[in-house]
Amino acid sequence: MTPHAQVVLPAAVLGELLAHARRAVPNECCGLLIGVTSPTVALSSIDERAVDIQIESSAPARNLRLSPTRYLIDPADHFAAIRTARARGRTVVGGYHSHPSGPPDASTTDHRDASDAAFIYLIVSPGTGAVKAWRLAAGRLGELTIRIVPDRECQTGVPDASDSPTRPAP
Amino acid sequence: MATKILIPTPLRGYTDQLDEVEAEGATVGELLSDLTTRYADLRKHLYAEDGTRRNFVNIYLNDDDIRYLEKDQTPVTADDTLSIIPSVAGGAWS
Ligand SMILES: [Zn+2]
Numbered sequence: 001m002t003p004h005a006q007v008v009l010p011a012a013v014l015g016e017l018l019a020h021a022r023r024a025v026p027n028e029c030c031g032l033l034i035g036v037t038s039p040t041v042a043l044s045s046i047d048e049r050a051v052d053i054q055i056e057s058s059a060p061a062r063n064l065r066l067s068p069t070r071y072l073i074d075p076a077d078h079f080a081a082i083r084t085a086r087a088r089g090r091t092v093v094g095g096y097h098s099h100p101s102g103p104p105d106a107s108t109t110d111h112r113d114a115s116d117a118a119f120i121y122l123i124v125s126p127g128t129g130a131v132k133a134w135r136l137a138a139g140r141l142g143e144l145t146i147r148i149v150p151d152r153e154c155q156t157g158v159p160d161a162s163d164s165p166t167r168p169a170p
Numbered sequence: 171m172a173t174k175i176l177i178p179t180p181l182r183g184y185t186d187q188l189d190e191v192e193a194e195g196a197t198v199g200e201l202l203s204d205l206t207t208r209y210a211d212l213r214k215h216l217y218a219e220d221g222t223r224r225n226f227v228n229i230y231l232n233d234d235d236i237r238y239l240e241k242d243q244t245p246v247t248a249d250d251t252l253s254i255i256p257s258v259a260g261g262a263w264s
Pocket of ligand 1: 097107
């Protein structure tokens, strides 16, 4: 666990993730998260320095596994999200998926499939509305603190921030 | 002839945090070979020990997945952009 790293999540985006998760029941839903990581330089290694990950919008993706216990983000949707992010001067900071019948804790599968430390994994539980954020640290997914903010507080100081509507679910 | 390659967030740790790099080659395969020579740490993330590309690595040339083009033999020019898209996967319990 990296206690100083914090994920800033606008309440409206959380609402979108949970709505997506509920539509997908009984299967898992998945998608990408677009935003800003600051400071970027601190991402070279996972450590105790403060790294804020500001999520600004979500991009729903097709789950190629169509399964209640597995997900695989359609790479075409990932590619589209990367292009959307770049066009706005943002990056894909991570991905999200749902656990339709369990808590939002990283599973054995999630640990095994997790990639580099610069990518965050948000998990939502459609039943309870619970959400947790995870990031790879020392070979394991460690939990990050999430700060849910009203949309107007999610300001990054860069123009053309979070005012673009996210695209609807496929 | 250098062609632009876009590096996704999870792989930037192996390209000095650059989100965009250049490599040389006349085909997709040559470009990727040059890329992983320049950034050696990237190699083990893109290729298995037997030299085959890992199946969770997706390669797009401009708008198209190279699996639907000529795969590694797809010709490239300096005007093209190659994108590496890692698969993102996982699941729930068990
Ligand atoms: Zn999971």
